[in-house]
Amino acid sequence: MPGLIERYGTVAAGLALIAAFAAFAPNFAALGNIINVLKDTSFLAIMALGFTLALTVAELDLSIAEVASLAAVVVGWLVQSKVSPALAIGAALATAAAIGVVNGFCVTVLRVPSLIVTLGTAAVARGLAFMATQGVAFVGRWPTGFTGLARGATLGIPNLVLWLAGVTAASWALITWTRTGAHMTATGEAEEAARLAGIATARMKRLGLLLSSLGAGITAVLLAANLSSAAPNMAGDYFLYAIAAVLLGMTMFAPGRPNVAGTVFAALVLKVLGNGLVLLGAAYYVQDIVLGAIMIGSVAVSTVVTNTPAFANTLAFRARA
Amino acid sequence: MAETGGPDRAPLLSLRGIGKNYGAVVAVRDVDLDVYPGEVLAICGDNGAGKSSLIKIMSGAQAPSAGTIRLRGAETRFRSPHDALLQGVATIYQDLALAPRLSIAANVFMGAELTRPLGLKFLRVLDRARMADEARAYLRRLSVEIADTRRPVAGLSGGQRQAVAISRALRWDAGIVIMDEPTAALGVKETAQVLDLIRRLKSEGRVVILISHNMADVAALATRVVVMRAGAKVIDRPAEGLTPDDLGHMIITGRDVAQ
Incomplete structure (x- = not known):
């Protein structure tokens, strides 16, 4: 069993990073800044949790950002058209789920590797999003009943943080408490067995890919609500961050394996890092360079710690009898 | 020893006229085979003799082209390895059976996890504590002591891994355990451990059907030997008194050493 350092080493490093920014980055520890970081973490972590569930069944979902953008366009379009927010949200989540179903069908029935399938559906989703908007964004004074989902607070806690807590709890309960979760994990760890x-x-693979798209859909609704707008590429910036959060999360708690707690904490660390670098006056491009290094470094750490190649199950092109 | 059975005992598993062909290639032809409780049946033969095809039919991995299978006297068919498992026929696969990064308990209970009610009646959650305890108990029945069954399988020896795979068969209470080359990848000490596991299964009255290239293992364990040749069963006799050399001779010539 991996020891304490293997399981909690990068967790400790993340906590140290947060402590260092609190000590040295001007205004980092201000309540307003911390709340902003937490809200920003929510979008990222919810999207990354979806990817985590896809990776739990050993499938990649590279369509999450485009699916989120498309779902945001759907909800924005409908809210702009004075459709009730509940209906608009339902339509956005249904759109995202539909792409998840297509992903699952192509992977399990047509047996196209998810790496290819989700690149394809990502392109399709992007095309649909631009088709719906004709390239412009939906912007408007949207009802507070909708924008409040992301901008409001309940009992003093920002709603975004509550959404993150809810999605995290649901994902965690699914994986660790239910038979379905155990079956998803077993499928990802040893499909043939x-x-x-x-x-x-x-x-199980179809379920993982469906939940991944659904995570993207929830992220989309919250993003649109927060910005009172929806653009056909609005979630694009979250893609690499979401992947990085999952990969960094795989070095935490359960080394080498995608896990809910690791993903959420890693998302926080990445957002703290970005925020801290800005506050310390680093140029905007430094974030990208650091992000790329973290992605590669995380997988290297997982590989060394577990002494097994990461993604061996995921990237194996299966030949099933 | 009376393990070879006889007309007075009912066979647990009974094959009649089993054939398997892949297009024009005949892999198994007209095999009759009765397996009695408490037997360790070794199926021997050279490569291509049809023993793997026969095993796949008995384990549910493939459907026969001809013939019938009776289990405890009733005609049946196995739609998949899992269907066979549900009917009490477990197959221990050499490499494919375990998820190394998951816990021993999760491997033993894979696909058949235990749950407990969570407050409300209809809401049930995984019962990890009970799975850990019961996994430990199954292993103990096989004389393998592992205190913490929440550890990943990855840290276990080859013999211990076989014990975990066999524990899964016990969890389904399989009456028939099919093992394909159970000692092929193991060292001397681990091989001895696996042979001991097989003896334990036998002492519990379970049937073990064994494919092995290791004639010493077969001679040490089997109560009955079946030799396959060109898809047909050519020898079916008690194993008592057979040496590894006798077995090798029978596989090469296809003739019983006693004749």
Whole structure:
């Protein structure tokens, strides 16, 4: 079993980073700044949690950002057209879920690797988003019943943070408490063994990809509500961050394996890092360089710590009898 | 020893006229085979003799082209390895059976996890504590002591891994355990451990059907030997008194050493 350093080493490093920024970055520890970081973390972490669930069943979902943009356009369009927010949100989540279903169908029935399928559906989603908007953004004075989902607070806690807490709790409960979660994990860890043990591995893969798209859809609704606007590329910036959060999360708590707690904490660390660098006066491009290094470094750490190649299950092109 | 069975005992598993062909290639032809409780049946034969195809039919991995399978006297068919498992026929696969990064308990209970109610009646959650305890108990029945079954399988020896795979069969209470080359990848000490596991299964009255290239293992363990040749069963006899050399001779010539 991996020891304390393997499981909590990068967690400690993340906490040290936060402490260092609190000590040295001007205004970092101000309440307003901390709340902003937490809100920004919410979008990222919810999207990354979806990717985590796809990776739990050993599939990649590279369509999350485009799916989120498309879902944001759908909700923005409908809210702009005075459709009730509840209906608009339902339509956006249904759109995202539909792409998740297509991803799952292509992976499990047509047996196209998810790496390819989700690149393809990402392009399709982007095309649809630009088609719906004709390239411009939906902007307007939207009802507070909708924007309040992201901008409001409940009992003094920002709603965004509550949404993150809810999605985190639901994901965690699914994976650690339910038989379905155990079957998803077994499918991702050893597909053939799971199949021989009677687990419906194809169904688990479809579920993982569906939940991944749904995470993107929830992120989209919150992003649109927060900005009172929806543009056909609005979630693009979150893509690499979401992947990085999952990869960094895989070095935490359960080394080498995608896990809910790791993803959420890693998302916080990445957002703290970006915020702290800005406050310290680093140029905007420094963030990208650091992000790339973290992505590669995380997988290297996972590989060394677990002494097994990361993504061995995910990137294996399966030949099923 | 009376493990070879006889007309007075009912066979647990009974094959009649089993055939398997892949297009024009005949892999198994007209095999009759009865397996009795408490037997360790070794299926021997050279590569391509049809023993793997026969095993796949018995484990549910493939459907026979001809013939019938009876389990405890009733005609049945196995739609998949899992279907066979549900009917009490477990197959221990050499490499594919375990998820190394998951816990021992999770591997033993894979696909058949235990749950407990969470307050409300209809809401059930995984019962990890009970799975850990019961996994430990299954392993103990196989004389393998592992105190913490929440540890990942990755840290176990080859023999201990076989014990985990067999524990899964016990969890389903499988009456028939099929093992394909169970000692192929193991060292001397671990091989001895696996042979001991097989003896334990036998002493519990379970049937073990064994494919092995290791004639010493077969001679040490089997109560009955079946030799396959060109898809057909050519020898079916008690294993008592057979040496590894006798077994090798029978596989090469296809003739019983006693004749």
